Amino acid sequence: xxxxxxxxxxxxxxxxxxxxxxxxxxxxxxxxxxxxxxxxxxxxxxxxxxxxxxxxxxxxxxxxxxxxxxxxxxxxxxxxxxxxxxxxxxxxxxxxxxxxxxxxxxxxxxxxx
Amino acid sequence: xxxxxxxxxxxxxxxxxxxxxxxxxxxxxxxxxxxxxxxxxxxxxxxxxxxxxxxxxxxxxxxxxxxxxxxxxxxxxxxxxxxxxxxxxxxxxxxxxxxxxxxxxxxxxxxxxxxxx
Numbered sequence: 719x720x721x722x723x724x725x726x727x728x729x730x731x732x733x734x735x736x737x738x739x740x741x742x743x744x745x746x747x748x749x750x751x752x753x754x755x756x757x758x759x760x761x762x763x764x765x766x767x768x769x770x771x772x773x774x775x776x777x778x779x780x781x782x783x784x785x786x787x788x789x790x791x792x793x794x795x796x797x798x799x800x801x802x803x804x805x806x807x808x809x810x811x812x813x814x815x816x817x818x819x820x821x822x823x824x825x826x827x828x829x830x831x
Numbered sequence: 832x833x834x835x836x837x838x839x840x841x842x843x844x845x846x847x848x849x850x851x852x853x854x855x856x857x858x859x860x861x862x863x864x865x866x867x868x869x870x871x872x873x874x875x876x877x878x879x880x881x882x883x884x885x886x887x888x889x890x891x892x893x894x895x896x897x898x899x900x901x902x903x904x905x906x907x908x909x910x911x912x913x914x915x916x917x918x919x920x921x922x923x924x925x926x927x928x929x930x931x932x933x934x935x936x937x938x939x940x941x942x943x944x945x946x947x948x
Contacts, residue, residue, distance in 0.1 A: 750935070761835075761923050761939030762874070807873065813935055818864070823873045 722810050724822025731829050737795040739825045741808035744789065748810040752819070753782065753793050756805045765806070766793070798829045833858060833926050835940035843946045844914055851910045852943045854924030859904035862927040862935075865897070868942070869920045877922075880907040914947045921945070 723742045731737045741751075752767035768775045768782040768791065775782045781794040795802055805826050811819035834857040844850050854863070863880040878886040878899055886899040901907045911918050924940040 752936070754939075759941075759944075761925075761941045763939070764936055767936070809937075811935070818876060818879070819937060821874045824871075826871075 722808060722820045722822045724808050724825060726825060727823065728826045729828070731798045731827065733798065733800060733829055733831050735798050735829075737793075737798045737802065737827055737829070739793045739806055739808070739827070740790065741792065741810075741822050742788075742790045743810045743820075745810070745812075745820075746789070747812050748820075750811045750813055750819075751782070751784065751791050752809050752811075753780075754807040754809065754821075756807065756824075758804075762807055795827075798827075800829045800831045803827055803829050833860065833928055833938040835924055835926060835938060837922075837924050837940040837943050839943060840941065841944040841946075843948060846915050846947055848914055849910055849912045850914065850945060851908050852922055852924070854907045854909070854940055856905045856926055858928075860926040860928060861904070863901060863907050864925040864927070864937075865899060865907070865909045866923040866925055866939075867920045868923060874923065877909070880909075911945065914945075916947045919945055919947045 753765045754762035755765040756762040766777050766780050768784050770786050779796045784791045805824045807824045808822040809819040836855045838853045865877040866874045868874050876889050877892045878888040880886050880899050880901040882901045898910045921942045921944050923942045927935045927937045
């Protein structure tokens, strides 16, 4: 079964700190790696995504680092804010064929003020 | 992007009854999905809702329990039949759209929080 392993399950960070969430995948056919942010009572929303032709993508305080050889990718949240407190899901999918992403188990992030 | 609405947003139901959840998208989409998210858990795909044909169900999910309709490219329904407390969960409608450069992006509705007593 295709899997995406996400860690840690929960993370507590002080305001201004760096939050790091890691994911590892098995299927080398995956070529699209999005991160989703979900606030309580809301559906997941696409936060940032990367393709394996680049090793890093940055959007504001959010950065994806991608290591193709290790089959790992991570989300870094710089200068973490209490408003970043949410559950974060990594995912992986193949753009060819039927598009159905495989999701990680999620990381509950709490940023203390 | 895609704006997705779901009805109802939440419901409390008695065991043995059925609930139909509606999903409306603001634009025509080919790929539409239904997910289940149990408290504190990840997203589990129930089925792909195919327009004009029967839905494609994932392992562990069957049509008799989760019948799905997809009458057009902007609307779908998911019915949770003969409910039991184990069906208590958040049910999410999702669509995938092709976005330039990045390819397919997936958008989610706000979810329907179901509690079965």
